[in-house]
Amino acid sequence: ETGVTQTPRHLVMGMTNKKSLKCEQHLGHNAMYWYKQSAKKPLELMFVYNFKEQTENNSVPSRFSPECPNSSHLFLHLHTLQPEDSALYLCASSHAGTEVMSGNTIYFGEGSWLTVV
Amino acid sequence: KQEVTQIPAALSVPEGENLVLNCSFTDSAIYNLQWFRQDPGKGLTSLLLIQSSQREQTSGRLNASLDKSSGRSTLYIAASQPGDSATYLCAVRQNSGGSNYKLTFGKGTLLTVNP
Secondary structure (H helix, E strand, O other), X not given: OOOEEEEOOEEEEOOOOEEEEEEEEOOOOOEEEEEEEXXXXXXXXXXXXXXXXXXXXXXXXXXXXXXXXXXXXXXXXXXXXXXXXXXXXXXXXXXXXXXXXXXXXXXXXXXXXXEEO | OOOEEEEOOEEEEEOOOOEEEEEEEOOOOOOEEEEXXXXXXXXXXXXXXXXXXXXXXXXXXXXXXXXXXXXXXXXEEOOOOHHHOEEXXXXXXXXXXXXEEEEEEOOOXXXXXXX
16 A cells, blocks of 8 residues: 555446546645556656646656546546557656655556557 | 666575675766666665665675776675575666756676575
């Protein structure tokens, strides 16, 4: 248990479906992240939220829509995905970037396995 | 653009052996470097974090070193055990503009420790 909880753990969706991934952290952090992990590729940063504000969008297609209602919750809304979007989606949290000099460790959830058919 | 390379991509060793995993990065302007462990189908667990001003960090049988100027880090695992089998990921943290900081990951080293 890392303090970062992701649901669902597994999701199979059709290309015309709309679904959402949810992430919740109980660590008192104020920065949250979405990463994508595909086979044989490094983890790719998708989005960063600091104090509920999106501070980074790493050129992610609009079919992925993040939402951060508060510092403890992060969603990734999915619609009209492609088969190549099948991957492990990891949520993470840390203290905000301005506290980086304290050596803030980043904590990851267990991930949501997404399969697009 | 920062690039992180991990060598070897896979490693298989007998139990009890000491081993070294390597990580290199192209841009030395980093704030810290972090080693993670990932078990199959699971998220990442942080093992060690080394600040840019530090040379090494130790936790139990793990020792990580950092040579920032040459863009290299090593993770040393002593007396390896089958339970150490996992993918080990290296990541560097740097400023991506303003107050934004980001981690750039390597592809990982898949370690198998055979009983």
